[in-house]
Amino acid sequence: MKKVLIVLLVLIAAVVGGVVYLASGANEFIRSQIETQGTKYLATPVSVASVDLSFSEGRLTITDIDVENPDGFSDEDAMSLTSITLDLGSSTEEPYRIQEVTVDGPEILYELDSSGQGNLIVLKNNLTANLPEGGNEQPADPASPSPKLIVDQVTVSNAKLVLNFENLDTGEFELDKKAYEVTLPTFSAGSIGKPDGLPADQVGAAIVQQMLDNAIKQAKAEAKKVVADKAKEKLDEEKDKLLEKGKDKLKDLFN
Numbered sequence: 654m655k656k657v658l659i660v661l662l663v664l665i666a667a668v669v670g671g672v673v674y675l676a677s678g679a680n681e682f683i684r685s686q687i688e689t690q691g692t693k694y695l696a697t698p699v700s701v702a703s704v705d706l707s708f709s710e711g712r713l714t715i716t717d718i719d720v721e722n723p724d725g726f727s728d729e730d731a732m733s734l735t736s737i738t739l740d741l742g743s744s745t746e747e748p749y750r751i752q753e754v755t756v757d758g759p760e761i762l763y764e765l766d767s768s769g770q771g772n773l774i775v776l777k778n779n780l781t782a783n784l785p786e787g788g789n790e791q792p793a794d795p796a797s798p799s800p801k802l803i804v805d806q807v808t809v810s811n812a813k814l815v816l817n818f819e820n821l822d823t824g825e826f827e828l829d830k831k832a833y834e835v836t837l838p839t840f841s842a843g844s845i846g847k848p849d850g851l852p853a854d855q856v857g858a859a860i861v862q863q864m865l866d867n868a869i870k871q872a873k874a875e876a877k878k879v880v881a882d883k884a885k886e887k888l889d890e891e892k893d894k895l896l897e898k899g900k901d902k903l904k905d906l907f908n
Contacts, residue, residue, distance in 0.1 A: 680704045687715065690854040695861070696779040697723045697731070713739040723775045726764050727817075731772050732864075733760045748801040748850025754860060758811040761864075763872035765821045773872070777865045784858060801850030807842035807860055809867070816872055816879075835875050840867050 684704040691699030702717030720732040735758050742750030764772045818831040842863040845856055 679706050683713070684715075686854070687718070687857065690857065691718075691720070691861075694780050694783045694854075694858045695720060695723075695776050696783065697721045697776065711741045711743070713741060715739075720776070722762070722764070722772050723779065725766055725770075725775075726772045727820075729762055729764070730760075731762050731764075731776060735759070742805075748803045748846065751802055751804045751856075753806045753808065754804055756807075756809040756812075756860075756864070758813070759809065759864070760813045760815070761868045762815045762817060763868060764817040767820050769821060771869065771872070773865050773869050777862065777869065780858060780862055780865070784855065799852035799854050801846070802853050802856045803847055803850050804845040804856060804860070807845060807863065809837075809840040809842070809864060812837040812840070812868070814868060814871055814875070816875055818876075833875065833879065835871070837868070837871050840864075842867075 680703070683706065684701045687701045687704070688699050691701075698721045700717075700719045701715060703715075705714045705716070707713070715737040716735070718732075718734040718737065719730045722729060722731045734756060736756075738755045738757075740752040740755075742752050762772065766772075814835045814837050816833040816835070821831070842860065845851065845859045845863075851859065
C-alpha cells in the first residue's frame, strides 16, 4: 500500500512539475514568437522583455515591447509599449476568442526625415508588404499552422505621441520648435478576425496596423495645426509690416 502511495505521489509531482514547466516554456515561446513575427512583419528589430501567462486569471501580459526605428531615421524607438494585456476567453476550439486586448501608455514617435518621409509610414508600408496578399489567412509555414483567433475589443489608452521635425528642412518657413508631445485620446479598434478568425501572428500584426493608422492620422492632424498656427503668425507679422509701411507713406493722414 505504501509503495502504491509513493508511486501516486511521484506521478502527481511529475504532472504538476510538467504543468509548471510547460507554463514557463509557453511564456518564453510566446515572447520569442512576438519578437520573430514582429521583426518579420515590420522589417525592423522588435524586442520583448517578458511574457506572463496566468492560467488561473485567464490573462496574458506582455511587458516592455520596443519597436526600433526603420533604417534612415534616428536611434530612438519608433514605438515603446510598457504593457499589453490580453483577457482570454473560455473557448476550447478554433477560432479561440480573446475578450479584450488593452494597450496602456504606449510611447509613439512620429519622425520625419529630410525628404518629409515619416518613420511610421515606412513601418506601415513594411507591414502591408509582408502581410499575406488578398486576404489570404494561411500561415507562412503550413507545416506549423498558427491557431486562429478572434479579438472582441482592442483599446489603446494614455498614448503619448512625439512629433519630431528636426531633420525636416522647412526653408524660410521656420518653426519655433521642431519637437512636440501630444497625449492621444483613448482609441478603440473594435473587433479583429471575425467571423472565422485570423492566425495568431496576423492578429498581432492587425493590432499594430490599427495603432499605426491612428498614430499617423493624429500626427498629421497635429502637424497641420502647428503649420496653420505658424502660417497665421507669419501672416499677422506681414500684415503688421505692410501696415507700418503704409503708415510711413501716408504719415500725413495719420498725423
